[in-house]
Amino acid sequence: MTEIEKKLPMSIKYLTDDLKNEFAGKKTQNGFTIDDVVRSGVENSDSSIGAYAADAESYQLFAPLFDKIIEEYHGYPKDGIHTSDLSTDKLLMDNLDPTDDIINSTRIRVGRNLASYAFAAAISLDDRQSVEKEVISALNDLTGELQGTYYSLEDMDEKTRLKLVADHFLFKKGDRFLESAGVNRDWPRGRGIFCTDNKRFLVWINEEDHLRIISMQNGGDILMVFKRLMNAINTLEKKLQFAYSGHLGNLSSCPTNLGTAMRASVHIKLPKLSKTPSFKDLCNDLKLSIRGIHGEHSESEGGVYDISNKQRLGVSENDVVYVLYNGIKRLIGEEAKL
Ligand code: ADP
Numbered sequence: 001m002t003e004i005e006k007k008l009p010m011s012i013k014y015l016t017d018d019l020k021n022e023f024a025g026k027k028t029q030n031g032f033t034i035d036d037v038v039r040s041g042v043e044n045s046d047s048s049i050g051a052y053a054a055d056a057e058s059y060q061l062f063a064p065l066f067d068k069i070i071e072e073y074h075g076y077p078k079d080g081i082h083t084s085d086l087s088t089d090k091l092l093m094d095n096l097d098p099t100d101d102i103i104n105s106t107r108i109r110v111g112r113n114l115a116s117y118a119f120a121a122a123i124s125l126d127d128r129q130s131v132e133k134e135v136i137s138a139l140n141d142l143t144g145e146l147q148g149t150y151y152s153l154e155d156m157d158e159k160t161r162l163k164l165v166a167d168h169f170l171f172k173k174g175d176r177f178l179e180s181a182g183v184n185r186d187w188p189r190g191r192g193i194f195c196t197d198n199k200r201f202l203v204w205i206n207e208e209d210h211l212r213i214i215s216m217q218n219g220g221d222i223l224m225v226f227k228r229l230m231n232a233i234n235t236l237e238k239k240l241q242f243a244y245s246g247h248l249g250n251l252s253s254c255p256t257n258l259g260t261a262m263r264a265s266v267h268i269k270l271p272k273l274s275k276t277p278s279f280k281d282l283c284n285d286l287k288l289s290i291r292g293i294h295g296e297h298s299e300s301e302g303g304v305y306d307i308s309n310k311q312r313l314g315v316s317e318n319d320v321v322y323v324l325y326n327g328i329k330r331l332i333g334e335e336a337k338l
Pocket residue numbers: 105106107109165167168169170171212216263265266267291292293294295296306
């Protein structure tokens with residue numbers, strides 16, 4: 001394979017002429033065709049994946065394409081069975097930074113979609129608003145540390161919105177990748193954020209997935225953040241029916257978010273290690289992704305990085321949190337040696 005071929009979005013790289021013929025004329029019940037699936041990759045040639053699903057059926061109808069992408073991204077076989085482990089009683093984890101010197105904050109999120117609606121790329125305005133209503137109703141029943149308030153994006157003034165984004169609580173309008181996929185339609189209608197007063201528990205409604213359920217706080221207490229999130233998922237699962245398959249786990253708009261749909265991250269200061277030529281390879285070996293501090297496709301500021309698990313499918317929620325914990329322990333050790 002040449003260098004140029006390697007840089008193609010996976011959706012383009014794996015969509016052979018044979019597959020194009022096989023998929024010709026196929027449409028999911030929400031009207032999604034193969035051209036719709038790969039549009040973001042075609043219009044944005046710097047995509048790494050470049051494919052979105054509009055419903056559970058997209059993953060079945062176009063499985064020969066998604067299988068390849070999923071195998072390359074998650075290292076997950078096409079006959080794999082995904083298992084979930086939301087328990088918290090077996091976990092043994094110290095706070096990796098008890099004096100709060102190195103880890104600024106910890107955040108763990110999962111994506112979820114309601115089983116009875118199209119995903120963001122194909123959902124109608126009416127249905128998006130119904131999703132919003134159903135989710136708010138479930139969230140309003142939460143109690144204790146999960147009790148909060150819903151803020152609609154339609155009613156929010158610009159100053160408040162920008163501050164919530166800058167403080168890492170709220171999503172921005174979808175980028176050009178999501179724009180091409182159709183996810184930004186009718187912006188900002190039907191979107192909003194639910195959060196507790198202390199902003200340690202938040203739910204984004206109708207961003208890239210119907211729900212992004214988030215637990216976060218300052219410092220490096222990964223276990224506390226994880227426990228809060230597991231409590232929220234267990235409670236919400238009793239009220240909402242999420243799209244799930246035995247093979248792919250929780251179903252998401254983007255194939256990178258299948259399975260646990262979990263991204264567990266810390267914002268961590270690694271001023272010396274991040275300047276070494278082996279930083280990226282080390283993170284890769286530890287199965288960690290590197291982002292900047294304003295989320296995906298942003299840059300680092302002042303040697304602070306967003307480090308998170310790369311694999312989300314074929315591993316349990318417990319596995320994911322250990323990948324983060326063990327990886328961060330190692331990075332802190334390497335930084336200290338320099
Ligand atoms: P997602 O996590 O849903 O994939 P992004 O990467 O865009 O989406 O991150 C969403 C927001 O969460 C951004 O503002 C990002 O800076 C913030 N964020 C991510 N991880 C952390 C963290 N560990 N501490 C504080 N904020 C974080």
